[in-house]
Amino acid sequence: MDEGFKLFPDQASTMAREVDWLFYFALAVGVFFSALIFLLVLYFAVKYRRRSDDEQPKPIFGDVRLEALWTVIPLGLTMVMFGWGTGIFFKVNRPPANAMEINVVAKQWMWKFQHPTGQREINELHVPLGQPIKLTMTSEDVIHSLYVPAFRIKNDVLPSRCTTLWFEATKPGKYHLFCAEYCGTKHSQMGGWIYVMEATQYQQWLAGGAADETPVEKGQRLFTQLGCATCHQANPTARGPSLHGVFGQQVKLKTGQTIVADENYLRESIVNPSVKITAGYEPIMPTFKGLVNEEQLLDLISYLKSIGAAPSKEDKK
Amino acid sequence: MPTKIFHTTSRPQPEQMTREHYLNVDYGIKSWLLTTDHKRIALLYLATITAFFALGGIFAVVIRLELMTPSGDLVQSETYNKLFTMHGIVMIFFFLIPSIPATLGNFLVPMMIGARDLAFPRLNLASWYIFVIGGSLTFTAVVVGGVDTGWTFYTPYSSSYANTHVILTATGIFITGFSSILTGLNFIITIHKMRAPGLRWFRLPLFIWAHYATSLIMVLGTPVIAITIAMVGLERLFRVGIFDPALGGDPLLFQHLFWFYSHPAVYIMILPGMGVISELVTCFSRKRIYGYPFIAFSSLAIAVLGFLVWGHHMFVAGQSVYAAMIFSVLSMLVAIPSAVKVFNWTATLYKGSISYDTPMLYAFGFIGLFTIGGLTGVFLATLGIDVHVHDTYFVVAHFHYIMVGGMIMAYMGGLHFWWPKITGRMYSEGWAKLAALIIFVGFNLTFFPQFLLGYLGMPRRYHFYPEEFQVLNVMSSAGASVLGVGYLIPMIYFIWSMRYGKPAGPNPWGAKGLEWQTPSPPPTDNFTKPPVVEEAYAYAPHTQEDRPRG
Numbered sequence: 099m100d101e102g103f104k105l106f107p108d109q110a111s112t113m114a115r116e117v118d119w120l121f122y123f124a125l126a127v128g129v130f131f132s133a134l135i136f137l138l139v140l141y142f143a144v145k146y147r148r149r150s151d152d153e154q155p156k157p158i159f160g161d162v163r164l165e166a167l168w169t170v171i172p173l174g175l176t177m178v179m180f181g182w183g184t185g186i187f188f189k190v191n192r193p194p195a196n197a198m199e200i201n202v203v204a205k206q207w208m209w210k211f212q213h214p215t216g217q218r219e220i221n222e223l224h225v226p227l228g229q230p231i232k233l234t235m236t237s238e239d240v241i242h243s244l245y246v247p248a249f250r251i252k253n254d255v256l257p258s259r260c261t262t263l264w265f266e267a268t269k270p271g272k273y274h275l276f277c278a279e280y281c282g283t284k285h286s287q288m289g290g291w292i293y294v295m296e297a298t299q300y301q302q303w304l305a306g307g308a309a310d311e312t313p314v315e316k317g318q319r320l321f322t323q324l325g326c327a328t329c330h331q332a333n334p335t336a337r338g339p340s341l342h343g344v345f346g347q348q349v350k351l352k353t354g355q356t357i358v359a360d361e362n363y364l365r366e367s368i369v370n371p372s373v374k375i376t377a378g379y380e381p382i383m384p385t386f387k388g389l390v391n392e393e394q395l396l397d398l399i400s401y402l403k404s405i406g407a408a409p410s411k412e413d414k415k
Numbered sequence: 416m417p418t419k420i421f422h423t424t425s426r427p428q429p430e431q432m433t434r435e436h437y438l439n440v441d442y443g444i445k446s447w448l449l450t451t452d453h454k455r456i457a458l459l460y461l462a463t464i465t466a467f468f469a470l471g472g473i474f475a476v477v478i479r480l481e482l483m484t485p486s487g488d489l490v491q492s493e494t495y496n497k498l499f500t501m502h503g504i505v506m507i508f509f510f511l512i513p514s515i516p517a518t519l520g521n522f523l524v525p526m527m528i529g530a531r532d533l534a535f536p537r538l539n540l541a542s543w544y545i546f547v548i549g550g551s552l553t554f555t556a557v558v559v560g561g562v563d564t565g566w567t568f569y570t571p572y573s574s575s576y577a578n579t580h581v582i583l584t585a586t587g588i589f590i591t592g593f594s595s596i597l598t599g600l601n602f603i604i605t606i607h608k609m610r611a612p613g614l615r616w617f618r619l620p621l622f623i624w625a626h627y628a629t630s631l632i633m634v635l636g637t638p639v640i641a642i643t644i645a646m647v648g649l650e651r652l653f654r655v656g657i658f659d660p661a662l663g664g665d666p667l668l669f670q671h672l673f674w675f676y677s678h679p680a681v682y683i684m685i686l687p688g689m690g691v692i693s694e695l696v697t698c699f700s701r702k703r704i705y706g707y708p709f710i711a712f713s714s715l716a717i718a719v720l721g722f723l724v725w726g727h728h729m730f731v732a733g734q735s736v737y738a739a740m741i742f743s744v745l746s747m748l749v750a751i752p753s754a755v756k757v758f759n760w761t762a763t764l765y766k767g768s769i770s771y772d773t774p775m776l777y778a779f780g781f782i783g784l785f786t787i788g789g790l791t792g793v794f795l796a797t798l799g800i801d802v803h804v805h806d807t808y809f810v811v812a813h814f815h816y817i818m819v820g821g822m823i824m825a826y827m828g829g830l831h832f833w834w835p836k837i838t839g840r841m842y843s844e845g846w847a848k849l850a851a852l853i854i855f856v857g858f859n860l861t862f863f864p865q866f867l868l869g870y871l872g873m874p875r876r877y878h879f880y881p882e883e884f885q886v887l888n889v890m891s892s893a894g895a896s897v898l899g900v901g902y903l904i905p906m907i908y909f910i911w912s913m914r915y916g917k918p919a920g921p922n923p924w925g926a927k928g929l930e931w932q933t934p935s936p937p938p939t940d941n942f943t944k945p946p947v948v949e950e951a952y953a954y955a956p957h958t959q960e961d962r963p964r965g
Contacts, residue, residue: 104883107871120799121870128790131754135761135786139779142764143771146700153701153768157954160706160759168758169751176747179797184740186799191736206576240572241666243731243806247872250803254732256667257571258660261733274881278806278874280565282572283492286877 110269110294111249113190118250120182127175190251193264197232199403200225201313201396204255205238206281207288210393214400216309221290223275225267226300232264234361234399238392243279246292252278258369260361260399267294317401320394324386338383339376345403350377364399436839436936451536452939457522458837459543460513465906467509467550470557472899474502479861479895482888487878495878496563497579503566505557508588509550511818512680515687516598516633517546519829520626522837524602526930526937527620529611529946534604538597546594553587556580565876567677570658570669574650581651585644592637595683599633602626611929611946617711618951620928621704624711625690628718632679632686636722640676643669670732674725682721685785685817686714688825689756692778695828696760698926699775700767703952706759713752720749730801739798746796753789757782772924773847777828780855784820788813791866809869815862827854827905834909835923839936840916846908854901860894927953 109115146155200223203210211219225231235244235255244263245252248271253263277288295303311319321327329338339349349359352375357363366373368390371383390398437454447455478498481489490498521539525532533539556562562584564573573581606627610619647669649655656662658669697704704710726734726742760782769775791813794800804810835841864887873884880888922931929946930937 104871105867117799117803120797121794121803124794124797124800128787128794131790132783132786135757136783138761139764139782142761142767143769143779146764146767146769148701148768148770155700155702155766155768155954157703157952158705158762158766159703160709160762164762165706165709165755165759169755172754173748173751176750176793176796177744179793180744180747183797183799183801184743187730187739187743187802188736190799190802240576241569241732245806245872245874247803247807252731252802252805256660256733259733274872276872276874280496280567280569280572280876282576283496283563285496286487286492286874286879 108248108269108271108273110267110271110273111246111251112266112268113186114248114250114268116186116189120179120186123182124179127179131172190264193232193262194230197230197264198226199232199234199400201393201400202233202235202244202255203238203393203396204235204242204244204277204288206240207277207284209244209275209277209288209290212310212313212393212396213304214312214314215304216312216315217304217307218310221275222293223290224293224295224300224303226297227267227270227294229297230264230266232262234260234262234396236260236365236392236396240281241279242277242281242288245276245278246273247276248273248292254279258365260365260396262361267292270294270296313397313400314404316394317397317399317404320390320398321401324389329383337379339379341402341405343406345399351375352377352379361399364402365395368395368398434934435938436934437939438839438936440939449540451532451540453521453525453533453536453539454837454937454939454941456539456543457518457520460517460521460546463543463547463550464510464513464518467505468902470554471502471505471510472902474498474505475895476899478502479892481878482880483892485880485882485885485888492878493563496565496876497561499876500563500565501557501561504553504562504584504588506818507566507680507684508591509553511684511822512595513546513598514684514822514826515691515829516602516626516629516683517542517594519691519826519833520602520629520687521598523622523833523930524605524626525609526933526941527623527928528606528609528614529929529942529948530605530609531940531942533601534609535601539601542594542597542601545597546591549587549589549591549594551587552590553584556583556587559583567673568644568647568669569673570647570650570664570666571660574647574657574669575659575661582648585648589641589644592641595633596637599630599637602630603634606630611948613948614929617708618948619711620690620951621693621707621710621714622687622690622928625686625693625714628714629683629686629690631715631718632683632721636676636679636683639672640680643672643676646672667729667733670729671725674728675722678725678728679718679721681814681817682717684822686717688781688822688829689714691825691829691832692760692781693756694926694928695774695778695832696763697952697954698832698924699772699778700764700769701925701954702763702767703954704759705762705765706755707951709755710759713755716752717749720745720752724749727796727801730798731805743796743798747793750789750793750796753785757786757789771848773842773844773851774828774832774924776848776851776855777824777831780851780858781821781824781828784816784824784858788816788821791816803872804869806874807869808865808873808875811875812862812865812869815865820858820862824854827851830905830909832924833930834912835919836930836935836937838913838916839919839934840912841919841923842905842908842912842916846904850901850904850908853897853904857894857897857899857901861891861898862894864888864890864894 201212209221211223237255237257242255249265251265253261273292275290275292330341332340344359348356350356369387372381375381562579564577646657650657656664658664658666724746727746730739868887919935921934933942
C-alpha cells in the first residue's frame with residue numbers, strides 16, 4: 099500500500115477484480131453516452147446557430163421509431179448492468195462454506211474483532227492470504243458499516259441483529275478499514291487497518307498474540323453456565339429442541355411456517371424466545387436479554403455453529 | 416428580496432412604470448404580507464429561499480475549508496457533523512424542494528395556462544406562512560446549537576443517541592411539509608380546472624406537465640415523511656419503541672419509511688428543473704419540442720416509478736438480497752424516462768435556430784451535467800458496484816451533479832429566462848454569461864474530483880480523512896470557491912437590474928408561451944383579455960401534413 103496519489107484503489111480481494119470489471123463496463127457505457135450527448139449538443143449548437151434574427155426553422159414533431167430506439171437501447175444496457183451487478187451481489191452475500199469465521203462487534207467508535215482461535219484485536223484485523231473469511235457482525239449501539247475499499251466490500255452493522263460479510267484477500271499489505279455509516283461525533287475516526295499476510299506469517303502472528311478463550315469455548319462455557327443444556331437436550335422428551343446441528347437447518351415453527359436457523363434466528367431465540375417457537379414445544383423459555391451482551395451472543399452463536407449432528411443419533415448408529 | 420422590490424417600485428421610472436401592474440398596484444409591507452397574488456407570493460418565496468440558499472452555502476464553504484486538510488483542524492468533529500447535517504437539511508428541505516415550484520411555479524403555473532391566479536389564492540399565501548414558520552423553527556435550532564444526525568436522521572442514532580436539537584429541527588421540517596402539500600394540491604387543482612379555452616392537456620407547456628407530476632409526488636409522498644418524523648419524535652420524547660431495537664423497535668423500518676418519501680423527493684427536486692429546460696430549449700432554438708408526448712409522459716413515469724425505488728438506498732443496510740434485486744431493476748427502469756428526455760432535448764436542437772442567450776447556456780450546462788449525474792445513478796443502481804461506492808463520495812458527487820449541476824442550473828436558467836417577465840427589466844447579458852461560465856467551471860472542479868475520491872473509497876461525512884485523499888479534496892475546495900463567486904455575481908446584477916435594467920417589453924425572447932402574451936411585469940389579473948390557445952409551442956407556421964396523427 100503506497101501513500102501516493104492515485105486514481106484507482108488497490109485491488110486486494112477476489113471480489114475487487116470482479117467489481118472493477120463491471121465498473122469499467124459501466125464507465126465505458128457512461129463515457130460513450132456522455133460523449134454522444136456533449137458532441138451532439140455542441141455540434142447542433144454550432145451548426146444551427148442563429149444567423150439572422152428573423153430565422154424561422156421548420157417544426158419537427160418527433161419520430162416514434164427514434165423514440166423506441168432510444169428507449170430500447172438504454173433499457174438493454176441497464177439490464178445487462180443489472181444482471182451482471184446482481185450476479186456479483188449474490189456472490190458478495192453468499193460466504194463459502196469453508197470460510198474462517200471472525201466475530202465483529204462495533205460500538206461508538208471502535209471495531210472489536212475476535213479470531214476463531216481466540217485472539218482479540220481492536221481497530222486492526224490480521225488475516226491470511228487466499229483464505230475466505232466470513233465476518234459475523236453486530237453493533238452495541240447505533241448503526242455502523244464495515245467498509246474495506248481495497249476489497250470493494252461493505253455492509254451495515256446493526257444493533258440487535260447479525261449481518262455478515264466475506265472476502266478472500268489476494269494481495270499482502272495494509273488496507274484501510276472504515277466505518278461508512280454515520281454514527282456520531284467520532285465517525286470519521288472509527289477506522290483502522292486490515293493486514294493481509296501470507297498464511298505462514300499469519301500462523302506466526304497468531305502464535306505471538308495471547309490467545310484468549312476461543313469464541314466456541316466461551317460459548318460452550320456460557321451454554322453450561324446459563325443452564326441452556328438443562329432443557330436443550332438431544333432427548334426427544336426434553337423441554338427444549340436439540341440444538342445439535344441446528345445452524346443452517348430448516349426449522350418448523352409452531353405457526354406452521356418454516357425458517358432457516360441463521361445467526362439472526364439464533365440470536366432472536368436467545369433474547370426474545372417467545373417470538374418464533376419451534377413446533378412441538380411450549381413457550382417456556384425465559385428471555386436472556388440483559389443477561390448476555392452482544393459479544394457473548396456471538397460466542398453462543400459460534401458455539402451453536404460448531405456443534406454438529408446430535409450425539410444421540412451418533413450413538414444409535 | 417421584497418424590500419428591494421418595493422424600494423424600486425415606489426419610485427417609478429418614467430420610461431416604463433406608468434402602467435399599473437402587480438408590482439406597483441399597491442405599496443407597503445402590508446400589501447406584500449397579505450397579498451393573495453400568486454406573483455407576489457412567488458417573490459416572497461424567492462426572497463425566503465434565497466436566504467436559505469445563502470445559509471446552506473455558508474455551511475458548504477466551512478465544510479470545504481475544513482476538508483482542505485486531512486486532519487480535522489478548523490472545527491471540532493461535533494461542529495463538522497452539525498455543518499454537513501445543516502447544509503443538507505437547509506438545502507434540501509428549505510431550498511431545493513421549494514426552489515422552482517414555489518417561485519417560478521407559483522409565478523408561472525397560472526400564467527402559462529391563462530388563469531387569473533391559482534385555484535386557492537389564500538391557501539397559497541398560507542403555504543408561504545407555513546413555510547416561514549417551519550423554516551424559522553429549523554433556523555432557531557441552528558442558532559441554538561444545531562443538529563448532528565445527518566439530514567437522513569437515521570435511527571437509533573437520531574432517536575436515542577444524538578444529544579443535539581433533533582426535535583426542534585424535525586418539527587420545523589414537519590411543519591414545512593404542509594406547505595409542500597398545499598402547494599401541490601393548489602397546482603393539481605389549478606391545472607385541472609383553470610386552463611384557458613383550447614388549452615388541452617397535450618397543448619400544455621411541458622413546464623406544466625413537470626409541475627403536475629411534481630405536485631402528485633408532493634401530495635402523496637410528503638405525508639409519509641411527516642408521519643416518520645413524528646414517530647422519531649415519539650420515540651425520542653416518550654421512549655415509544657418504534658425504531659430503536661433497545662426498545663423493541665426496528666431501525667430498518669425507519670430507513671424504509673424515510674426513503675419512501677425522500678427518494679421521490681429527489682424527483683420533486685429535479686422534475687420542475689426538467690420542465691424549465693423544455694421551455695428554454697424550445698425558445699432558444701425557436702422550435703417545437705421534439706417528441707412532446709414522450710417528454711410529457713416521461714415526467715409521469717418518473718413520478719410513478721420514483722415511488723418504487725426507495726430500497727436502492729439500502730442495498731448494504733441489511734435488507735434481503737431479493738428485495739435488493741427488485742429495487743435494483745426498478746431503479747434501472749427509472750433511468751429510462753430521464754434518458755428519453757435528454758435525447759429529446761438534444762433532438763430539439765437539430766435544425767433549430769439556436770441562440771446563446773444566458774438561459775440557453777444554463778440549459779446546455781444542465782443537459783451535460785444531468786447526463787453525467789443520471790449515468791452515475793445507473794452505476795449506483797447496479798448492486799455489485801453499489802456495495803463498494805455506497806456511502807462514499809461517489810454518491811455525494813452523483814447527487815450534487817443532479818441537484819446542483821441539474822436542478823440549480825435549471826433554476827438559474829429559469830430565473831434568467833423569466834426575470835424580464837417578473838421584473839419588467841433586463842439584466843446585464845455580459846455579466847450573466849460570465850457568471851454562467853464561472854458556475855459551470857466551478858461546479859465541475861468541485862464535484863468531479865469527488866467521483867474519484869468515492870471510487871478510491873473515501874466515505875462521506877468524514878471530518879478526518881487519510882492523507883492520500885488530500886490532493887483531490889483541495890481541488891474540490893478550490894472549485895467550491897469558484898462556484899461561490901459564480902453564485903454571488905447574479906445576486907448582484909439581478910438586484911441592480913431591478914432599478915437600472917433596460918425595460919424588457921412583453922416578450923424579449925420571442926417565446927410562445929401564454930405568459931409572454933401579456934405585458935412585463937404582468938397586470939395583477941395577468942391578462943387583459945382571456946387568451947385562447949390553438950397549438951403548443953407554435954414556433955413556426957406549418958402545414959397540417961407536418962403534424963403527427965392524433
